[in-house]
Amino acid sequence: GDRQPVATRVAAEIGCEEAKGDCLPQNKVEFVRAVKAKGYKVAVIGDGVNDAPALAAGDIGIAMGAAGSEVAIHSATIALMNNDLRRLPFLVKLSQSTRAVINQNFLFGVFFIIAGLTATAMGYIGPIVAALLHNVGSLIVIFNSARLVRKGEELEHYHPEPAAPKSDSGAQPGKLVPEMA
Structure with a gap:
């Protein structure tokens, strides 16, 4: 909800x-921009039409999918399929794993293609073998990517470590800081 008591409780x-709380859509956008101007990364979480501008203004917009409006879902960077915010650590860990797999696949693909082209150009392998090796390389990338399915299942029960006590120095610029818009 957008009411102040709900915002305070959350x-x-x-x-x-x-x-x-009790903010109009433009007030939310102004608040997000003010926090970003201080050098912070801003994650905005919302579910309604009135949240859409703020979702788009944040560095990361997270729409609550099950109860979210279409406008909010399309304005957000991420759309959750349920309303359980406790799944956010799972989402972060899965996205980190996804990025690692993308990097692995890219580096493997570049290396494999360069090695195959070099071997073909030097006459060590023929064009048919090179074509077969290209398909083998594609299968390796597919199977490497499929590990994410298993990783997702492993992370289903992921529970982050409890947060350390806050210091008096405040948050560092560039860090994600929970802010309610």
Whole structure:
């Protein structure tokens, strides 16, 4: 909800120092831009049409998929399929794994193609063998990517470590800081 008592309660539950409720869509966008201007990365979570501009203005917009409006879902970077915010650590870990697999596949693909082209150009292998090796390389990339399915199943029960006590120095610029818009 956008009401101040709800915003205050949610902020207390997640350890957020500041929460604003009863905001119009433009107020939310202004708040997001003000926090970004201070050098912070801003994640905005919302589910309604009135959240769409703020979702688009944040560095990361997270739409609550099950109850979210179409406009909010299309304005967000990420659309959750349920309303369970406890799944966000799972999402972060899975995205880190996905990025690692993409990098592995890219590096493997470049190396494999260069090696295959070099071997073919030097006459060590013929064109038919090169074509077969190209398909083998594609299968290796596919199977490497398929590991993400198993990784997702492993992360289903992932529970992050409890947060360390906050220091008085505040958050560092560039870090994700929970802010309610």
